[in-house]
Amino acid sequence: MPKPLTIAVDVRDLQVAKTGTRTYLEELCKEFKNMESGEIRFHFIDTSIPVYAGNNKLLKYIEHARYQLWKQLILPLKAFFKGCDIVFCTDNCVPIIHLGYETVPVFHDAFCFESPKAYGKLWLWLYMKTAVPAAKRSPFVITPSAWSKKQIHHFTGIDHEKLEVIYEGPKELATTGNSQNDELLLSKFGLTPQKYLLHAGSMFKRKNIPALIEAFAKVKASNYPDLKLVLAGPTPANIFDSDYKLILDAIEINSISDEVLLTGYLTDSDLGALYQNALLYVFPSTNEGFGIPVLEAFKSNLPVLVADNTCLPEVGGDAVLEFNPFDIQDMAAKIKSVLDDPELREDMKNKGRERLKLFSWRNTAFQLVEVFKKAI
Numbered sequence: 001m002p003k004p005l006t007i008a009v010d011v012r013d014l015q016v017a018k019t020g021t022r023t024y025l026e027e028l029c030k031e032f033k034n035m036e037s038g039e040i041r042f043h044f045i046d047t048s049i050p051v052y053a054g055n056n057k058l059l060k061y062i063e064h065a066r067y068q069l070w071k072q073l074i075l076p077l078k079a080f081f082k083g084c085d086i087v088f089c090t091d092n093c094v095p096i097i098h099l100g101y102e103t104v105p106v107f108h109d110a111f112c113f114e115s116p117k118a119y120g121k122l123w124l125w126l127y128m129k130t131a132v133p134a135a136k137r138s139p140f141v142i143t144p145s146a147w148s149k150k151q152i153h154h155f156t157g158i159d160h161e162k163l164e165v166i167y168e169g170p171k172e173l174a175t176t177g178n179s180q181n182d183e184l185l186l187s188k189f190g191l192t193p194q195k196y197l198l199h200a201g202s203m204f205k206r207k208n209i210p211a212l213i214e215a216f217a218k219v220k221a222s223n224y225p226d227l228k229l230v231l232a233g234p235t236p237a238n239i240f241d242s243d244y245k246l247i248l249d250a251i252e253i254n255s256i257s258d259e260v261l262l263t264g265y266l267t268d269s270d271l272g273a274l275y276q277n278a279l280l281y282v283f284p285s286t287n288e289g290f291g292i293p294v295l296e297a298f299k300s301n302l303p304v305l306v307a308d309n310t311c312l313p314e315v316g317g318d319a320v321l322e323f324n325p326f327d328i329q330d331m332a333a334k335i336k337s338v339l340d341d342p343e344l345r346e347d348m349k350n351k352g353r354e355r356l357k358l359f360s361w362r363n364t365a366f367q368l369v370e371v372f373k374k375a376i
Contacts, residue, residue, distance in 0.1 A: 004041045005086075007032070007372060008079040008101070011044045012070060013091040015051040018234070019202055020292050021108060023171045025090045031365035040369065043082050045075060064122055068130065071095055086372045093131040094138060102375045104368075105135050106142040109289025111206070113155035118205070118241035132156050139375040140164050142368065144290035147311035164371050167315075169361035170295035173272030182273045189230070189261055191277070196228040196261075197335070198278035200271060200296070202236050205243045206287040208307070208325050210250040215284075215331035217254035222336060227259070232274055234265040275300035280338055280345075283312060284325045291315050298356040303338055303348035315359075319351035 009032065013025055032042045047070055052063040071093050079087045080099035087094055087103045094103035112119050112127060119127075135141050135156070141163050143149040149163045186193065197216065201207055209231060216229045236242040251260050266274070275281075281297035283306040294315050297304045306312040307325035316322075323334040338344055 003083075004037075004039050005369075005372060005376070006041045006043065006082065006084045007369075008043050008045050008075070008082065008084040008087045010075055010087065010089040010091070010094075011046045012051065012075075014046075016053050017091070020290070021091065023292060024106070024108070024168060027169060027171065027361040028090070028365055028368070031361050035365060035369065043079075043084060045078050045082075047074070061122065064126060068126060071130065072097065085376050088368070088372070092127070092135075094134045096130060096134045096137065098137070103134065103138045104140050104142060104371060104375055105131070105138060106144075107135065107148065107152050107156075108144055109148050109287075110151035110155050111287065111289070114151070114287065115206070115241075138162070140371050142166055142371065144168050145311035145314055147314055148289045166364055166367045166371070167359050168290050168292055168295075169359045169364055170299045170356070171268070171292060173268045173275065173296065173299075181269075182277060185270055185273045186277060189263065191228060191230065191261070192226070193277040194279045195226055196230050196278055197280050197282050198230050198232065198274060198297075198302070199282055199284070200232040200275075200293050201285075202233045203231070203243050203247060204236055204241050206285055207243065208284040208286045209243055210246045211325060211328060211331065212282060212284045213247065213250040213254065213256070213260060214328045215335060216260070217256055218328065218332035219335050219339070220256065220259060222332075224336075224339065227279075227339075229256075229260045230263065230274060230278070231260065232263045232266055232271055272300075275302065278302055280305065280335065282331075282335060283307060284323075284331060285310075285312065286325050288312055294320065295356060295359050298352035301349050301353065303345045304352060305334055305338065317351075317355050319348060319355035321348065 036042055052059050072095055076095040076097055076099050079101055084101045087101050090106045092105055092107055094105040112124060116124055136158055141158055143152055143163050143165055146165055149165050153160055153163060203209055220227055235244045251257050275296060281302045281304045285307055288310050291312050294304055304320045306316050306320045306322055308322035313322055321334055324330045
């Protein structure tokens, strides 16, 4: 009987990852576990020492060192002793050394090249010295969209042929399905079903949330007095990449503090309830690598409006309405056009359901396995 294809999956990042990168790793682990057979085997490799995620400067430097020790020594040895054929890492960085295995990293985006000031100098230096050289040594590098592939090639010089585009899927939000629980949540936040716009995600600068608030204020002033805006997501720990203060300023300047809700971090079930009861989903980001919330909104049967840049039109296809994220008037006009037209909303919902059929974590997992096979 031939030896099964044996894959080491680095799951250390689950201790610290949030939002999209955490979703990516969690959902793939579920699918990989369902795929195990006599022909393919997965080892989910983690560190036994908790990862430090606090703000103490000295401890953060120590954690940087521990991370490199993990990637360049401990993970390689664990994979070697388990007889792995592939080491798969979803946090950009794979081991530089190959101990009888090939490596396959995931580069979700090119943010650190496009906006280097948003990253710590030590982290960025280590990234350039380890992650990029290791990726160039890997037979394949996974990217989530054609846009990301283009940007990563541009900034790193990694060959087009090595960059494999594999789409992602929607997060499985653990909705309760209990209307009474949904009512309690909405009541706690002072919300009415079908009376609010939704945006989900951390408040990074690239999310362009202050512009969304400005556009929302214009929409409210045009005969939508009961409409609210829900901004669901945590404040980034990195103050250099946070728009939180500008968001608060935009709310105050427009005198809409009672109409804009900042939820902070939410459980999957609470976030799912907000999706299920929203009227529209608006995604004004100026830079994304993929945009999982687009798919989550499709899954929740919401009309979706997105910025007309980077990967968002690629992911949304003909199911989304696009706007210029740098033009407040255009954003407000497009939102109002969907609010004013029930037939358009239904058409967008129908197209969203069809578009969603192209994306699933099961498909992602199967395509990854095909890349692993090619890699060896």
